[in-house]
Amino acid sequence: MRRTGTITGEGIRLLGPDLEAPRPRAARRALDSGQRRALDAVAAGHHVIVHGGPGGGRTALALAAADASGEDAPLLAPRRLAAGRLRDALAVRGHGTARAMTPPALAHAIARADALRRGLGEPTLVTGAEQDALLAELIAERPAWHLDVDPGARTLPGFRTERAI
Incomplete structure (x- = not known):
C-alpha cells in the first residue's frame, strides 16, 4: 500500500x-x-x-x-x-x-x-459501555416500571440489553 x-x-x-x-x-x-x-x-x-x-x-x-x-x-x-x-x-x-x-x-x-437543520446541535455517538451506563441510570431513576420484575433484576446488564431497549 x-x-x-x-x-x-x-x-x-x-x-x-x-x-x-x-x-x-x-x-x-x-x-x-x-x-x-x-x-x-x-x-x-x-x-x-x-x-x-x-x-x-x-x-x-x-x-x-x-x-x-x-x-x-x-x-x-x-x-x-x-x-x-x-x-x-x-x-x-x-x-x-x-x-x-x-x-x-x-x-x-x-x-x-x-x-x-433543526438547530439541535450535532448528535453524539456513544459507545456500548456508555449506552449501558445511561440505560442503568434511566432505569434506576424510574421507581414504577411497566413490568412485574423484581427491582434487583432491573440492575442486571441482561435486563438493560433485553428489556429496556
Whole structure:
C-alpha cells in the first residue's frame, strides 16, 4: 500500500488515497449484462444492491455508477474496510464528489444533517459501555416500571440489553 499525504502544522499526517488501489476499468462496454442492467437502474434513479464475491466486478460497477451519476451519490459498502477501499478507488479515479460509506455512517450523516437543520446541535455517538451506563441510570431513576420484575433484576446488564431497549 502506497499512500500520499500531507503533514499539518500540528504534526498530524493526513493520508491520501491508496495509490496502489485497484483501478478497474469501468467503461460501459466492459461491464457484463447484469452490471449494465444495474447501471441502467441507477441511471433511472433506482436504488441498487449488488452482491458478489471477490473479483466479481462490484467495484467496477460502483465506479461506473459514480461516472454515470455525476453527483454526490452515496455508495454503500458493508464494512469500513470495504468502504475505505472504495473511497480510495474513487479518489484515484478522480471522483471527488461521490461518497463511499457504511450504512451506519450514512444513518449518522442523515441524523446529523437533520439535527443541524433543526438547530439541535450535532448528535453524539456513544459507545456500548456508555449506552449501558445511561440505560442503568434511566432505569434506576424510574421507581414504577411497566413490568412485574423484581427491582434487583432491573440492575442486571441482561435486563438493560433485553428489556429496556
